[in-house]
Amino acid sequence: MWTDFGTGPDDIYGQIYYAAEYTLSGSLARVKPVSYEATFDTDGVTFEGNAIDACGGQTGTQIPNAYGVSHVGFVAARTATFWNPNGYANYDGDHDCKSVVIQWSFVVPEWGDTTYYIYAKSPVMWSLDNDPLYRFHNTHPNDLPADPFGGR
Structure with missing residues:
Protein backbone atom coordinates (compact mmCIF):
# COMPACT_ATOMS: atom_id res chain seq x y z
CA MET A 1 0.00 0.00 0.00
CA TRP A 2 1.40 3.41 -0.94
CA THR A 3 0.81 6.21 1.52
CA ASP A 4 1.76 9.87 1.46
CA PHE A 5 4.41 10.97 3.96
CA GLY A 6 4.99 14.53 5.13
CA THR A 7 4.25 17.07 7.81
CA GLY A 8 0.61 17.57 6.80
CA PRO A 9 -1.86 17.33 3.94
CA ASP A 10 -0.36 20.39 2.23
CA ASP A 11 3.28 19.38 2.75
CA ILE A 12 3.90 15.93 1.24
CA TYR A 13 7.57 14.91 1.25
CA GLY A 14 7.13 11.66 -0.65
CA GLN A 15 5.48 8.28 -0.51
CA ILE A 16 6.07 5.06 1.39
CA TYR A 17 5.06 1.60 0.26
CA TYR A 18 4.58 -1.06 2.91
CA ALA A 19 3.03 -4.50 2.66
CA ALA A 20 2.65 -7.69 4.67
CA GLU A 21 0.99 -10.96 3.73
CA TYR A 22 -0.48 -12.97 6.61
CA THR A 23 -0.97 -16.75 6.37
CA LEU A 24 -2.02 -19.43 8.85
CA SER A 25 -1.10 -23.07 9.20
CA GLY A 26 -2.53 -24.59 12.37
CA SER A 27 -1.22 -22.41 15.21
CA LEU A 28 1.58 -20.96 13.07
CA ALA A 29 1.02 -17.38 11.93
CA ARG A 30 3.52 -16.36 9.26
CA VAL A 31 3.96 -12.92 7.75
CA LYS A 32 5.90 -13.09 4.50
CA PRO A 33 6.69 -11.14 2.48
CA VAL A 34 7.06 -8.01 4.58
CA SER A 35 8.25 -5.20 2.32
CA TYR A 36 9.15 -1.52 2.40
CA GLU A 37 10.01 1.13 -0.17
CA ALA A 38 10.09 4.93 -0.11
CA THR A 39 10.45 7.61 -2.78
CA PHE A 40 13.24 9.18 -0.67
CA ASP A 41 16.36 7.90 1.15
CA THR A 42 15.74 6.43 4.60
CA ASP A 43 18.05 5.08 7.27
CA GLY A 44 17.60 2.87 10.31
CA VAL A 45 14.91 0.86 8.51
CA THR A 46 13.64 -1.80 10.87
CA PHE A 47 10.88 -4.40 10.65
CA GLU A 48 9.25 -5.56 13.89
CA GLY A 49 6.60 -8.18 14.52
CA ASN A 50 4.62 -9.20 17.56
CA ALA A 51 1.59 -11.29 18.37
CA ILE A 52 -1.08 -9.79 20.60
CA ASP A 53 -3.92 -11.41 22.51
CA ALA A 54 -6.77 -9.43 20.95
CA CYS A 55 -10.28 -10.33 19.91
CA GLY A 56 -12.28 -8.11 17.57
CA GLY A 57 -12.32 -4.47 18.63
CA GLN A 58 -9.80 -4.96 21.46
CA PRO A 64 5.15 -13.33 25.73
CA ASN A 65 8.12 -14.46 23.62
CA ALA A 66 6.43 -13.45 20.36
CA TYR A 67 8.60 -10.48 19.37
CA GLY A 68 10.70 -10.55 16.21
CA VAL A 69 12.91 -7.91 14.59
CA SER A 70 14.99 -7.40 11.46
CA HIS A 71 17.32 -4.40 11.12
CA VAL A 72 17.93 -3.34 7.53
CA GLY A 73 19.65 0.05 7.89
CA PHE A 74 19.98 2.45 4.96
CA VAL A 75 17.57 2.06 2.03
CA ALA A 76 18.05 4.24 -1.06
CA ALA A 77 15.09 5.98 -2.64
CA ARG A 78 12.87 3.77 -4.81
CA THR A 79 14.57 0.58 -3.61
CA ALA A 80 12.38 -2.21 -2.25
CA THR A 81 13.62 -4.12 0.77
CA PHE A 82 12.21 -7.14 2.59
CA TRP A 83 12.26 -8.82 5.99
CA ASN A 84 14.71 -11.55 5.02
CA PRO A 85 15.04 -14.40 4.97
CA ASN A 86 11.68 -15.56 6.32
CA GLY A 87 9.66 -12.61 7.58
CA TYR A 88 7.87 -12.90 10.92
CA ALA A 89 6.56 -16.16 12.36
CA ASN A 90 4.79 -16.97 15.60
CA TYR A 91 3.65 -20.35 16.83
CA ASP A 92 1.19 -19.77 19.66
CA GLY A 93 -1.83 -21.94 20.31
CA ASP A 94 -2.73 -20.75 23.80
CA HIS A 95 -5.18 -17.95 23.00
CA ASP A 96 -8.77 -17.96 21.75
CA CYS A 97 -8.00 -15.09 19.44
CA LYS A 98 -4.88 -13.19 18.43
CA SER A 99 -3.58 -10.68 15.94
CA VAL A 100 -0.12 -10.06 14.52
CA VAL A 101 1.29 -6.53 14.46
CA ILE A 102 3.95 -5.57 11.93
CA GLN A 103 5.77 -2.26 12.32
CA TRP A 104 8.01 -0.51 9.81
CA SER A 105 10.27 2.19 11.28
CA PHE A 106 12.77 4.51 9.64
CA VAL A 107 14.67 7.79 9.90
CA VAL A 108 14.66 10.48 7.21
CA PRO A 109 18.32 11.64 7.22
CA GLU A 110 17.43 15.09 5.85
CA TRP A 111 15.15 15.68 8.85
CA GLY A 112 17.51 14.66 11.67
CA ASP A 113 17.34 11.58 13.87
CA THR A 114 13.60 11.30 14.56
CA THR A 115 12.28 7.77 14.08
CA TYR A 116 8.99 7.48 12.21
CA TYR A 117 6.88 4.35 12.10
CA ILE A 118 3.90 2.73 10.44
CA TYR A 119 2.13 -0.31 11.85
CA ALA A 120 -0.58 -2.69 10.69
CA LYS A 121 -2.45 -5.35 12.66
CA SER A 122 -3.75 -8.49 11.00
CA PRO A 123 -7.39 -9.47 11.07
CA VAL A 124 -8.17 -11.44 14.23
CA MET A 125 -7.26 -15.13 14.13
CA TRP A 126 -9.74 -17.30 15.99
CA SER A 127 -9.30 -20.71 17.62
CA LEU A 128 -12.65 -22.23 18.47
CA ASP A 129 -13.20 -24.59 21.42
CA ASN A 130 -9.46 -25.10 22.13
CA ASP A 131 -8.88 -26.23 18.56
CA PRO A 132 -5.17 -25.76 17.69
CA LEU A 133 -6.16 -24.55 14.21
CA TYR A 134 -6.53 -20.79 13.90
CA ARG A 135 -8.74 -19.27 11.23
CA PHE A 136 -9.53 -15.88 9.81
CA HIS A 137 -13.31 -15.43 10.05
CA ASN A 138 -15.79 -12.99 8.65
CA THR A 139 -18.64 -14.26 10.79
CA HIS A 140 -17.83 -12.22 13.88
CA PRO A 141 -19.14 -8.67 14.20
CA ASN A 142 -15.67 -7.14 14.33
CA ASP A 143 -12.76 -9.02 12.78
CA LEU A 144 -10.16 -6.32 13.34
CA PRO A 145 -8.48 -5.43 16.62
CA ALA A 146 -8.71 -1.82 17.83
CA ASP A 147 -6.48 0.65 15.96
CA PRO A 148 -5.70 -1.75 13.08
CA PHE A 149 -3.20 0.65 11.46
CA GLY A 150 -1.46 3.91 12.18
CA GLY A 151 1.85 5.68 12.43
CA ARG A 152 3.81 8.78 13.27
Whole structure:
Protein backbone atom coordinates (compact mmCIF):
# COMPACT_ATOMS: atom_id res chain seq x y z
CA MET A 1 0.00 0.00 0.00
CA TRP A 2 1.40 3.41 -0.94
CA THR A 3 0.81 6.21 1.52
CA ASP A 4 1.76 9.87 1.46
CA PHE A 5 4.41 10.97 3.96
CA GLY A 6 4.99 14.53 5.13
CA THR A 7 4.25 17.07 7.81
CA GLY A 8 0.61 17.57 6.80
CA PRO A 9 -1.86 17.33 3.94
CA ASP A 10 -0.36 20.39 2.23
CA ASP A 11 3.28 19.38 2.75
CA ILE A 12 3.90 15.93 1.24
CA TYR A 13 7.57 14.91 1.25
CA GLY A 14 7.13 11.66 -0.65
CA GLN A 15 5.48 8.28 -0.51
CA ILE A 16 6.07 5.06 1.39
CA TYR A 17 5.06 1.60 0.26
CA TYR A 18 4.58 -1.06 2.91
CA ALA A 19 3.03 -4.50 2.66
CA ALA A 20 2.65 -7.69 4.67
CA GLU A 21 0.99 -10.96 3.73
CA TYR A 22 -0.48 -12.97 6.61
CA THR A 23 -0.97 -16.75 6.37
CA LEU A 24 -2.02 -19.43 8.85
CA SER A 25 -1.10 -23.07 9.20
CA GLY A 26 -2.53 -24.59 12.37
CA SER A 27 -1.22 -22.41 15.21
CA LEU A 28 1.58 -20.96 13.07
CA ALA A 29 1.02 -17.38 11.93
CA ARG A 30 3.52 -16.36 9.26
CA VAL A 31 3.96 -12.92 7.75
CA LYS A 32 5.90 -13.09 4.50
CA PRO A 33 6.69 -11.14 2.48
CA VAL A 34 7.06 -8.01 4.58
CA SER A 35 8.25 -5.20 2.32
CA TYR A 36 9.15 -1.52 2.40
CA GLU A 37 10.01 1.13 -0.17
CA ALA A 38 10.09 4.93 -0.11
CA THR A 39 10.45 7.61 -2.78
CA PHE A 40 13.24 9.18 -0.67
CA ASP A 41 16.36 7.90 1.15
CA THR A 42 15.74 6.43 4.60
CA ASP A 43 18.05 5.08 7.27
CA GLY A 44 17.60 2.87 10.31
CA VAL A 45 14.91 0.86 8.51
CA THR A 46 13.64 -1.80 10.87
CA PHE A 47 10.88 -4.40 10.65
CA GLU A 48 9.25 -5.56 13.89
CA GLY A 49 6.60 -8.18 14.52
CA ASN A 50 4.62 -9.20 17.56
CA ALA A 51 1.59 -11.29 18.37
CA ILE A 52 -1.08 -9.79 20.60
CA ASP A 53 -3.92 -11.41 22.51
CA ALA A 54 -6.77 -9.43 20.95
CA CYS A 55 -10.28 -10.33 19.91
CA GLY A 56 -12.28 -8.11 17.57
CA GLY A 57 -12.32 -4.47 18.63
CA GLN A 58 -9.80 -4.96 21.46
CA THR A 59 -6.45 -3.20 21.80
CA GLY A 60 -4.84 -6.43 22.97
CA THR A 61 -1.82 -7.29 25.08
CA GLN A 62 1.55 -8.61 23.99
CA ILE A 63 1.91 -12.38 23.91
CA PRO A 64 5.15 -13.33 25.73
CA ASN A 65 8.12 -14.46 23.62
CA ALA A 66 6.43 -13.45 20.36
CA TYR A 67 8.60 -10.48 19.37
CA GLY A 68 10.70 -10.55 16.21
CA VAL A 69 12.91 -7.91 14.59
CA SER A 70 14.99 -7.40 11.46
CA HIS A 71 17.32 -4.40 11.12
CA VAL A 72 17.93 -3.34 7.53
CA GLY A 73 19.65 0.05 7.89
CA PHE A 74 19.98 2.45 4.96
CA VAL A 75 17.57 2.06 2.03
CA ALA A 76 18.05 4.24 -1.06
CA ALA A 77 15.09 5.98 -2.64
CA ARG A 78 12.87 3.77 -4.81
CA THR A 79 14.57 0.58 -3.61
CA ALA A 80 12.38 -2.21 -2.25
CA THR A 81 13.62 -4.12 0.77
CA PHE A 82 12.21 -7.14 2.59
CA TRP A 83 12.26 -8.82 5.99
CA ASN A 84 14.71 -11.55 5.02
CA PRO A 85 15.04 -14.40 4.97
CA ASN A 86 11.68 -15.56 6.32
CA GLY A 87 9.66 -12.61 7.58
CA TYR A 88 7.87 -12.90 10.92
CA ALA A 89 6.56 -16.16 12.36
CA ASN A 90 4.79 -16.97 15.60
CA TYR A 91 3.65 -20.35 16.83
CA ASP A 92 1.19 -19.77 19.66
CA GLY A 93 -1.83 -21.94 20.31
CA ASP A 94 -2.73 -20.75 23.80
CA HIS A 95 -5.18 -17.95 23.00
CA ASP A 96 -8.77 -17.96 21.75
CA CYS A 97 -8.00 -15.09 19.44
CA LYS A 98 -4.88 -13.19 18.43
CA SER A 99 -3.58 -10.68 15.94
CA VAL A 100 -0.12 -10.06 14.52
CA VAL A 101 1.29 -6.53 14.46
CA ILE A 102 3.95 -5.57 11.93
CA GLN A 103 5.77 -2.26 12.32
CA TRP A 104 8.01 -0.51 9.81
CA SER A 105 10.27 2.19 11.28
CA PHE A 106 12.77 4.51 9.64
CA VAL A 107 14.67 7.79 9.90
CA VAL A 108 14.66 10.48 7.21
CA PRO A 109 18.32 11.64 7.22
CA GLU A 110 17.43 15.09 5.85
CA TRP A 111 15.15 15.68 8.85
CA GLY A 112 17.51 14.66 11.67
CA ASP A 113 17.34 11.58 13.87
CA THR A 114 13.60 11.30 14.56
CA THR A 115 12.28 7.77 14.08
CA TYR A 116 8.99 7.48 12.21
CA TYR A 117 6.88 4.35 12.10
CA ILE A 118 3.90 2.73 10.44
CA TYR A 119 2.13 -0.31 11.85
CA ALA A 120 -0.58 -2.69 10.69
CA LYS A 121 -2.45 -5.35 12.66
CA SER A 122 -3.75 -8.49 11.00
CA PRO A 123 -7.39 -9.47 11.07
CA VAL A 124 -8.17 -11.44 14.23
CA MET A 125 -7.26 -15.13 14.13
CA TRP A 126 -9.74 -17.30 15.99
CA SER A 127 -9.30 -20.71 17.62
CA LEU A 128 -12.65 -22.23 18.47
CA ASP A 129 -13.20 -24.59 21.42
CA ASN A 130 -9.46 -25.10 22.13
CA ASP A 131 -8.88 -26.23 18.56
CA PRO A 132 -5.17 -25.76 17.69
CA LEU A 133 -6.16 -24.55 14.21
CA TYR A 134 -6.53 -20.79 13.90
CA ARG A 135 -8.74 -19.27 11.23
CA PHE A 136 -9.53 -15.88 9.81
CA HIS A 137 -13.31 -15.43 10.05
CA ASN A 138 -15.79 -12.99 8.65
CA THR A 139 -18.64 -14.26 10.79
CA HIS A 140 -17.83 -12.22 13.88
CA PRO A 141 -19.14 -8.67 14.20
CA ASN A 142 -15.67 -7.14 14.33
CA ASP A 143 -12.76 -9.02 12.78
CA LEU A 144 -10.16 -6.32 13.34
CA PRO A 145 -8.48 -5.43 16.62
CA ALA A 146 -8.71 -1.82 17.83
CA ASP A 147 -6.48 0.65 15.96
CA PRO A 148 -5.70 -1.75 13.08
CA PHE A 149 -3.20 0.65 11.46
CA GLY A 150 -1.46 3.91 12.18
CA GLY A 151 1.85 5.68 12.43
CA ARG A 152 3.81 8.78 13.27
